[in-house]
Amino acid sequence: MKNILKNIVFSALAIIIVFVIAEIGCRTYESLKLDFKSNLLETKYMKIYSNYFSPLPNINCTDLNAFAAPASTNSFGFRSKQFQIKKPKDTFRIITLGDSCTFGTGVSDEHTYSAFLEKKLNGRLNNKKYEVINAGVPAFMSYQALIRLESELMDLGPDLIILFIGWNDMGYSLISHYFESLPGGWIFAEDLASYNTKDILSTDAKIESIKEVLHKCSAFFRWLEEVGRKMKKRQQKYRKQGSESDGDVDIDKLIKRHEKLPERDNLAALKQYIRNMKHIFLLTKGRNIKTLVLSWPTILSENMNYEEKKLMKPQLNGGNSFRGFYNMYGNYQEAIREICKQNDVLYFDIAKYFRADRGAKLELFQDMGHFTDKGNELFSDKLFDALIDLKIINQN
Secondary structure, eight states: OHHHHHHHHHHHHHHHHHHHHHHHHHHHHHHHHHHHHHHOEEOSSEEEOSSOEEEOTTOEEOOHHHHSSOEEOOTTSOSSOOOOSSOOTTEEEEEEEESHHHHTTTSOGGGSHHHHHHHHHHHHOOSSEEEEEEOOOTTOOHHHHHHHIIIIIGGGOOSEEEEEOOHHHHHHTTSTTGGGGSTTOOOOHHHHTTOOOHHHHOSOHHHHHHHHHHHHHOHHHHHHHHHHHHHHHHHHHHHHTTSOOGGGSOHHHHHHHHHHSOOOOOHHHHHHHHHHHHHHHHHHHHTTOEEEEEOOOOSOOSSOOHHHHHHTGGGOSSSOOHHHHHHHHHHHHHHHHHHHHHTTOEEEOGGGGGOOOHHHHHTTBSSSSOBOHHHHHHHHHHHHHHHHHTTSSOOO
16 A cells, blocks of 8 residues: 555656656747747748737738738838838828738738828829828737837828727637737737636636636646647648638538527727727827727628628638627727727727628628728728818818
């Protein structure tokens, strides 16, 4: 009996020692990895820091898998015409800050709403020169928009910041530890605790709670999760080879599945979004820069028909039901209106112009929120009118 107890104790000690060594090794690996990333990593089209990323300068991308359409950037990494850092005299400089909807995923350089807007301003108004700098970045959340504003955009001396951001705050909030799913694989450590997703992402709250604690406390557990994700991706890749392509996915089954899914939400993520937006307002007000915040045009509606649901295929990843997407969207739009009102920031409900009859709507969107060429042109038309009506820009 004593020998059995002795063996159990020695085995337990051995396991603890192995775990401690593994934990120390994984923590060392994480610190080195984070230090390396915080300096700079470069992918083919992006420069990536520990908590931020932006397009590389002078890219000329024809790879449709990257941005879904040919795309280029100027020498500063913006999808805009070349400009001088110091704003020229008699120039009104506008910066459009946002995500892939602003960047223009799926459309050519000249068909982004920023390009359309610059062309309209200079074509219709002769009182000065207008520059519209496209500072949109695919996958941006409000947190990255805040960082880019502070680290890059304020020094450009903008007269106006147009803020159209939030789709990724909403979408990523339903993915477990979604901070790591972004390019660079970072974790916003100070904010991780405020995102309690266990009731949203798992039907077994107790198991999810244990996983959350282990993820937060153990580098070894995070490494095991990373290995598991890589293995899962590899399995999916092999499974996909020789099977139906993504384009052959049965859209009817996909739609029926999402019609039956439970509604999901993450109000903690919405609170974080509001906090980031308020920080952005503080920055622009501190420099006396006008800010115009826009609502989000969308294909979503309370009673979507089959063709509209079919258009949402890129977003049908099991994250939410159609009703859940619509209700989350409504929560964000209400929050945007409220924080603009509370902080005395200009707000424009541009989304109302996209609530057209259903046939016309299908011509404006590529999916839930990305615009077609026609959608971007309508967006720029209504934005131009708003700049005049709100007296942001003087016609004389």
